[in-house]
Amino acid sequence: MKSRILSKIHSPADVKQCSQAELLSLAKELREFIIDIVATKEGHLGASLGVVELTVALHYVFNTPDDQLIWDVGHQAYGHKILTGRRDLFHTNRKLNGISGFPKRAESIYDAFGVGHSSTSISAALGMAIAAQLDRNFERQHIAVIGDASIAAGMAFEGLNHAGVTNANLLVILNDNAIGIDPSVGALKNYLTKAKVGFKPRQSNMIEALNFNYKGPIDGHDLPALVEALNELKQQKGPRFLHVITKKGKGLQKAEEDQVTYHSPGKFDKSTGEIIAKSNENLPPKYQDVFGLTLVELAEKNPKIIGITPAMPTGSSLKYMMQRFPERAFDVGIAEQHAVTFAAGLATQNYVVFCAIYSTFLQRAMDQVIHDVAIQNLPVIFCIDRAGLVGNDGATHHGVFDIALLKSIPNIMIAAPSNEIELRNLLYTVSKGVSQPIAIRYPRGRGSIIDWQQDFEAIELGKFQQLKKGNRIAIISLGTMRGNVEKAIEALGKNEKAVAHYAVRFIKPFQTGFFESLFNEYKCIITVEDGSIKGGFGEDVSAFAQKEFYHGKVINLGIPDVFIEHGSPDELYDLVGLSAAKIAKVIEENL
Structure with missing residues (x-):
């Protein structure tokens, strides 16, 4: 030019x-x-x-x-x-x-x-x-x-x-x-x-x-x-x-x-404006589409289901429910506080309320989460999109504080499904009714499973899942960190037999019995989470280990106590030590 x-x-x-x-x-x-x-x-x-x-x-x-x-x-x-x-x-x-x-x-x-x-x-x-x-x-x-x-x-x-x-x-x-x-x-x-x-x-x-x-x-x-x-x-x-x-x-x-x-169109032809198409053939879905399309399926069977988003119907994929059931899906504008208390009001009238909100924007409504939802123990379902490091938008948009902020609030259950099928099944499970508020966190971007629209199966709330047996080290991955941990274990070669892998699907309530059994079996426990290491899930594990006089080693991997700037998600996860290669290095150092 x-x-x-x-x-x-x-x-x-x-x-x-x-x-x-x-x-x-x-x-x-x-x-x-x-x-x-x-x-x-x-x-x-x-x-x-x-x-x-x-x-x-x-x-x-x-x-x-x-x-x-x-x-x-x-x-x-x-x-x-x-x-x-x-x-x-x-x-x-x-x-x-x-x-x-x-x-x-x-x-x-x-x-x-x-x-x-x-x-x-x-x-x-x-x-x-x-x-x-x-x-x-x-x-x-x-x-x-x-x-x-x-x-x-x-x-x-x-x-x-x-x-x-x-x-x-x-x-x-x-x-x-x-x-x-x-x-x-x-x-x-x-x-x-x-x-x-x-x-x-x-x-x-x-x-x-x-x-x-x-x-x-x-x-x-x-x-x-x-x-x-x-x-x-x-x-x-x-x-x-x-x-x-x-x-x-x-x-x-x-x-x-x-x-x-x-x-924010991605790459396009500067002369015509035509977006340069990316091949979506045989690609796994975006997590927000898993949420949005699953919610439509559930709403078709349950007329009491309501969807709410503060100004993000496209980004959260609540747009699908707004198109199918416009009378039961609400974009309330840039008004996170109103969205939460509006959801609380609906919940008092026995509606099943899904409040879809980005992790970084939920921060703006913490008073309402505490006072209007948690204190009254209202069963609002918070679907927390963009959890973890979101990439190029940088420090203002990373979803790394939701665990630390929510974990200290009584009555709230916090869930982190590890893939698209678990997210789908968890949405199905809570749509049948819960007795308390629940926050379900999931990341930005695509998952890893193409055939995700499978028959619904209920998930037992509060239960961990063993993914792999091992005899020396137990790695506990939070949510979609499961993928990076699995790659890290594969990279260990013959040493991978020494590593057990458990998926944290429920951060709160804390599963004391599960950890007591881990303390008896393993001499080293590594927690991996895509949230702030200060106030995070790993900190709970370390505190419980100290309380139980655990004599082994507990290592917490997560987002360090600094604001993470902009870059691609892969670059940033490597920068903070949560890439598969960096996790594998920590495992090897402790074998």
């Missing part, structure tokens, strides 16, 4: 030197650059394409990094990264040791706040704005860019509510494109849909009612209009709100037409 303007942009100071005509060329080149790189390197596409003009306008009008710019979630920040000195590194985006896919304070002075989860930008920007007032810095601007899906979340409203009673130098920009990852939902989305470019605010404008100076909606792809509006708002004081209408995927026809798929 020939780049006449973009190649000269090394910082926002260079953007400010552009003429109006050059700004338009810069926006065109920036969009082409993003498409060119993401087509081969992969990443989040549609969101960044939709805010190209807004990104250029923001860095043209404001004095970043002294003026502080916060991007909500950060899916849309690729253009921001490219204009702020990371153009030549952008090909390393989301790769091991490369730049992050999200804004990150440690990466650049232009990344004012690290993000990865939604709806945090207004609160963060307000905190910065109040700090500036306390420091007597009344000129610094604070800009939060938030999408229509994110602004519907509770935390965003909390920030708006607080900001409206301050005189903080805060500008909230609503990037309204009617979609997050999936289409936006809810009453606020319907309210915003009525607002078109040229629309005059009604007297009942809810943003003005919160004491914000409201401007818009304006066309978010009209660069001169954006520059004019931002210059006007820059001169005003107190909380301000700019409503811009954009199209996710703007500039790539396929991305505009299929905004869900092109949120």
Whole structure:
């Protein structure tokens, strides 16, 4: 791609030197650059394409990094990264040791706040704005860019509510494109849909009612209009709100037409937008599809089954139930806290409630899990997707804390099926009724069994499974870590006969009798889990061994006590010592 303007942009100071005509060329080149790189390197596409003009306008009008710019979630920040000195590194985006896919304070002075989860930008920007007032810095601007899906979340409203009673130098920009990852939902989305470019605010404008100076909606792809509006708002004081209408995927026809798929499309032809197909022939299923398709089967036989997800119907595959039983499947938007308590309310009325939620997003609703579900011992079934290391999204998205967080809560059972068939059968088992909350965790990506849709079989809750006999070392694998452990044992050659292998399918309640028998039989026990080693399952085994005066060795393998950055799952599991090769090395050292 020939780049006449973009190649000269090394910082926002260079953007400010552009003429109006050059700004338009810069926006065109920036969009082409993003498409060119993401087509081969992969990443989040549609969101960044939709805010190209807004990104250029923001860095043209404001004095970043002294003026502080916060991007909500950060899916849309690729253009921001490219204009702020990371153009030549952008090909390393989301790769091991490369730049992050999200804004990150440690990466650049232009990344004012690290993000990865939604709806945090207004609160963060307000905190910065109040700090500036306390420091007597009344000129610094604070800009939060938030999408229509994110602004519907509770935390965003909390920030708006607080900001409206301050005189903080805060500008909230609503990037309204009617979609997050999936289409936006809810009453606020319907309210915003009525607002078109040229629309005059009604007297009942809810943003003005919160004491914000409201401007818009304006066309978010009209660069001169954006520059004019931002210059006007820059001169005003107190909380301000700019409503811009954009199209996710703007500039790539396929991305505009299929905004869900092109949120993160994988590799594609940069000229046509056609996705480069991967052969799915004879491949095992994705775990989320095992969940979603199995839930439909169960719901067909049981009218009391309900499915819930906070804004992830495609990612969690609850979309299948939403298509088949729309009256019993709910996307509640980016509202994890509401999702959990909504599930609790349904459970009080004797419905069988499956709440499908990513591990990293469940963290946002721990108070509700404790107070609204566990204390009342309501039988909500949490289907925790993306458990373990998820790969290129990095530290904000790895699902490594759910075990440590849930394990300390009374009444909750925690399960970790080791393959697709076990997940399917566990969903079947709990659909028949449970007397307490249960969390079922499973990873992102494909399993290993092609013929997984077998007849249902009930699983005995709380029971371990012996997979292999051995006489010297017992390895206990958690969930899908079973696969890496099996490969590690195979790599031992003749020494594999010395190693016994047990699958942990139930982390809680702790099986004291099972471990008492292991302590009597083996001189070395190794636990392998894809969760935080601090507060994890292995820590329970070590504590119980000490309590029982076990004289053998207990070795815990898991995610170390650091935040793991981005890279492919295989790279990251090897990095933390959980690849088959690294597990085999630990076994050999202790034989």
